[in-house]
Amino acid sequence: MSSAQSILRAVFGYEQFRGPQQAIVSHVINGGDALVLMPTGGGKSLCYQVPAIARQQLGHGVTIVVSPLIALMHDQVGALHEAGISAAFLNSTLSYDETQEVELRLQSGDITLLYVAPERLNTPRFLGLLDDLLAQGKLSLFAIDEAHCVSQWGHDFRPEYRALTVLHQRFASVPRIALTATADALTRADIIERLQLEAAQHFISSFDRPNIRYKIAEKKDVTNQLLRFIEREHEGEAGVVYCQSRKRVEELAQTLAQSGINALPYHAGLPQEMRQNHQDRFLREEGVVMCATIAFGMGINKPDVRFVAHVDMPKNIEGYYQETGRAGRDGLPADAWMAYGLSDVVNQRRMIDESPAEEQFKQVMRGKLDALLGLAEATDCRRIRLLAYFGERYGQEPSLDGKPLQAVGRTHCGNCDNCLEPPALWDGTDAARKLLSTIFRVHEASGLTYGAGHIMDVLRGKETDKVAQFSHEKVSTFGIGKDYSEPQLRAVMRQLLATGALGLHKVVSENSGHVFDTLCLAAGSRAVLKGEVQVQLREAVAASRSKKPSKKSAANAAAINLGPDAQVRFINLKAWRAEVAKSHNLPAYVIFHDATLASIAELNPQSLQELQGVSGMGAKKLDAYGAEVLRVVALG
Incomplete structure (x- = not known):
């Protein structure tokens, strides 16, 4: 692991692996197949990025990353470039000449990680390129991100993922790692069968996101309920509001905007240019609230989303968990808020009953909806119920072999509405x-x-x-x-x-x-x-029970505990970062996370050597930005 540890430190700027990351990385570097279940924000990307770099250094060639979203490819490749790693993507945004250039770089061994959509991977042309790489010993690893998309039982099934069985059939000697943040036992079994990962080692982290506070309310006047929630608890902060219909998305975005909230709509029916513009604004600006259908969100790596709200009940717990998991990726406090009513239950059941699916599938979907309704109606700890759905007892340790190392039964999490304000029954x-x-x-x-x-x-x-x-x-x-x-x-x-x-x-x-x-x-x-x-x-529960929390500064959760002088340094660093991100056409967090800037502001470094120990400051970033960071810090 010395090589992997040095990559983690030099490239990504982290001193230690978290949770099961080290065991996963070691297993994959050594050529093992793996199925990784890790919550959003748990560091899944490092589980294949570090092995990709290490295996290329060992002469194994390129890692192919299967990813479902163009926006995610762009941001992850941009982040790798910032860290000094040769990466590229192949998708529909590239011109013919740009595609040719990437393919030539691929054949010459100039790329460490290549991101492709499943549709692209399954074309005869691309499979032919992979055959050539395999024959030359230059095909190192396949990483299948968002692996739940392969399962008909998953909340975001995509038929094109089914064709990924070709990876085992055609490239059996190349190791594979499949990763997802959400998969119950049924979905997990389907992933294993469809991707032929029966012999893979399973790495299952705790599904718990302790920094997320779960709140579920009965619908009364849901628009005003949402407005009160945002104004009292998340004024000026970034968030996502999920709605079932496109019409509702547009109406709600307009209402929030009229109330002084920086809100934008996003759904598949909007023009592509508008969708891209709104997504870019959400990623690059601070304090944007995105009102969206579930067409928005998968692969969104924005770390400082402070809340995710549902004004309509989702279809199942997997979808709810995946969507709420987009809040608080930076580990700082965040809220998952949902309002639901009898009409939600009726509408969801109607959609299941009227779908053209087979009765067996409908029966499974009804069971999943019932489980979510049970979570909503619960009078005991929400977190314990949520984790139990995924087969986990609250407080259990991560698993390295499919079985918990330790299970500690608890009855209260202390960070959901039922625990904080036990409901009268x-x-x-x-x-x-x-x-x-x-x-x-x-x-x-x-x-x-x-x-x-x-x-x-x-x-x-x-x-x-x-x-x-x-x-x-x-x-x-x-x-x-x-x-x-x-x-x-x-x-x-x-x-x-x-x-x-x-x-x-x-x-x-x-x-x-x-x-x-x-x-x-x-x-x-x-x-x-x-x-x-x-x-x-x-x-x-009357809405008046929700009190507006006192906080020092909206949208600066990472720096809330800094002293006055450090706060000034933090503000200056954020302004400088915004300029750099704009010039690179990247979201600001790709340059540095808020947590990294807060650490720098608190440390008040006077030399490059002092900057070396800051989490998130890899060697390439230290070389590229170190002098400028010291200049900004010195502004006082």
Whole structure:
């Protein structure tokens, strides 16, 4: 490992590997296959970048990195150039002449890491280039990033990833490392099968992101809820807001902008030039809030995203974890905030039921949605539930062989809403039994199924036109739930849907042809009706309980503990970094992370030798920027 350690220190400016990085790097340098599960911000890139450099020094040739996003390729290649490593990418942004130049460099052995999309890798031309490299002994390693894309059970399945089986079939002698931040047991098994990694060693880090605070709220007025959250807790800070629809993205971005927040929209329906411009602004400017569909985010390496918000419930926990994981990559405090409601559950179930997929796939997707709903409805620790979904007990150590080295059971994480402000609970068992009884009675009375609104009207004794039309004021349960509010009954419905006591039935309107979701009893209803299952629910938490935290300076989380003089040095260093990044057409964090600038500001170095020990200051960067950094520090 002496070579790998020296690469880590000289090229990337870090003194030590983190967690299982050292074991992974050693295994891959020695030619072993690996499956790496490591949370966002855990340092996955180093797990193949260090071996790529080390193996090339040993004469093995180029490493091919399969990456799904052009923006990610551009930023990672730019970061490698800043560190003094020869890297390139092949994608649709290159002209014919530029592509030719990269291919010539590849054949001559001038490239250490080459980033390609899966579509490009599977072309006959590129496979032919790889055949030539293999014949010359110049093909060192395949790194498959975002490997969950290969699985139909993953949250971001991409069919083109399936064709990556060619790597084992055609280049069996070349080691492979597959990496992802999100994969439950089913997805993991699919990755192993599809990429033929049965013999690979598994490296599974803890999924825990202790710096992220998880907050989940019931929808009331979600736009105002979001505005209060941003204004009270993240004013002037970068964040991502995820929405289900393109229309919602544009409306929300406009509303936030009108409220003085620097917000931009991003979805696949916008012109390519606009999408690129908005993404560049998000990466290069400070304090931008991106309102987006899930088309935005994978591979975004911006370290200082201070919050990720969901105004609509995602499809599953994998997607939720992947998206929230884009907050706080720098290890500093960040928030994952989500609002959800009964309509989210209904809409997600409708999308599953109406999809053309096979029933087995739909059943798996329903189970994943139920798991996310269970997380949202939870009254105990969110983090423990989230980690349990991925097969991890809170506090367990990383695994080097697929089994935990140590498992420590804990009941509270201290950094989620349920732990920080334990919710008051109420016994919803009586309400649940009355609700289920009403659904049964109205169906018995007319032979039809009805939506949530009508069921609540009957239960609460409201004499509406629809109630009168079907004579539902005559059913025995009419008005027996008048003491329950509509929000309480909606919470009961969500809980019953989550536990399988309630199901959804589709009805087509004879007049309009529209499809409506109605409620019906499901297998789990019997135990609730018989009183064998207790339904515990959280009381609604008023928004006033959220207090605006005191902080010294928005958007400067890395420097919040610096003294006055160091704060000035930090501000000067950020201004200088912005100029350098603009001249290099790169995001500022590719030049130096905020944490590196904060360390420099606190150290107040007077010589290049003092700068050598700063984390993130590799040899190339010290040579390129050291003198300028000392000049800026000396400004005082």
